[in-house]
Structure formats: structure tokens, C-alpha cells
Amino acid sequence: MQIRSYRGQAPKHAKEFSYLSERIRITAPFHLDFTVDDGVELGLSLDLDRTLGRIVCRHFSMSQIMQGKEITGTEIRDVAIATLIRYGGDDMIKVRGTDGRWLPLSGAGRAFAPAEGRERAEVVADAAVIYAVSALTERAPLKLVADRLGVSQSTATRLVSSARLDGLLNDG
Numbered sequence: 685m686q687i688r689s690y691r692g693q694a695p696k697h698a699k700e701f702s703y704l705s706e707r708i709r710i711t712a713p714f715h716l717d718f719t720v721d722d723g724v725e726l727g728l729s730l731d732l733d734r735t736l737g738r739i740v741c742r743h744f745s746m747s748q749i750m751q752g753k754e755i756t757g758t759e760i761r762d763v764a765i766a767t768l769i770r771y772g773g774d775d776m777i778k779v780r781g782t783d784g785r786w787l788p789l790s791g792a793g794r795a796f797a798p799a800e801g802r803e804r805a806e807v808v809a810d811a812a813v814i815y816a817v818s819a820l821t822e823r824a825p826l827k828l829v830a831d832r833l834g835v836s837q838s839t840a841t842r843l844v845s846s847a848r849l850d851g852l853l854n855d856g
Contacts, residue, residue, distance in 0.1 A: 685720040685762045692716045692775040703732065704816045707780040714776045718768065723750030724759060730772045738820050739773050741765050766822055773821035782810060789817060798834035807833060811843035812852035
């Protein structure tokens with residue numbers, strides 16, 4: 685399915701709170717509406733599941749708005765919930781970057797300075813934030829740490845290990 689448009693909004697009872705770090709804010713619960721190809725509309729209600737440690741879909745709906753079309757098993761199987769959750773995560777999560785600015789997750793790539801030439805403790809703290817946020821939305825965490833900080837995958841692994849040892853990550 686090709687996403688044509690989407691919009692997200694927090695219901696009135698949603699709350700914004702810090703999660704895992706003073707540098708990560710989440711607004712939850714959250715609702716998303718998508719329009720995809722062939723006039724199909726999707727609705728998702730997302731929330732943070734603290735037990736699972738990630739954003740999850742709590743409710744899903746699918747509507748066919750075009751006459752002469754119906755929802756079949758094929759359309760249902762084509763829906764990639766994890767991909768739609770990533771869209772929601774981009775709107776639900778804000779990250780405070782190295783420079784102190786709060787950015788939505790969709791713009792968080794600009795929030796982190798490259799590791800080169802910076803204090804190791806600062807880079808480890810950034811690695812912890814990037815790793816935690818990517819795990820919330822089921823992205824590949826070590827790859828994202830490497831990409832955002834401009835380091836190799838093995839360096840990203842060492843930075844995340846250091847973050848765990850320093851108590852910045854408690855995921856395992």
C-alpha cells in the first residue's frame with residue numbers, strides 16, 4: 685500500500701512526559717489517520733507500552749471509501765503496522781539534541797552533532813538517547829546510532845555498551 689497522506693493528533697486526554705531520559709519526551713496516547721491507494725483509509729490508536737518498551741498499536745480500523753471496491757484479505761495483509769507506527773513515533777516523540785533544542789523525531793537527525801572531536805561522555809549520552817528512541821519505534825538501533833553520530837557499527841556498539849555501563853540504558 686502506498687501512503688498518500690496522513691495526519692496525527694493527540695486526544696485531549698493525552699499527556700506529554702519524559703521517558704527514559706530528560707532528553708526524550710513522548711505524547712501519548714496518539715491517533716493517526718492515513719489515506720492510502722485505492723481509497724482505503726486507515727486509523728490507528730497508538731500508545732506507549734512500558735512493559736514492552738515501545739510504541740504499540742492499541743486499535744486499528746480500515747475503511748474502503750470508493751464505490752465498487754471492497755476490503756479483502758489482500759488489502760488487510762498489505763498493511764504494515766510497524767511502518768505506520770514509525771509515522772506515529774515521528775509525531776509522538778520529541779528529542780532534545782546536543783544544542784538543547786527540542787525537535788520532533790522526524791527532525792532528530794539534526795539534533796546530534798557528529799562524534800568526532802567531542803567529549804566521549806557527551807557522545808555516549810547521545811548514543812543512549814538515539815538507541816532508546818529507535819527502540820521505541822522498532823528501528824534498527826545500532827545502525828541509527830552509527831548513522832546519526834557518524835561512526836562505524838562497531839563503534840556504535842561500544843558506545844551503547846558504555847551507555848549501559850554508565851546506567852544511561854537499562855534495556856539489557
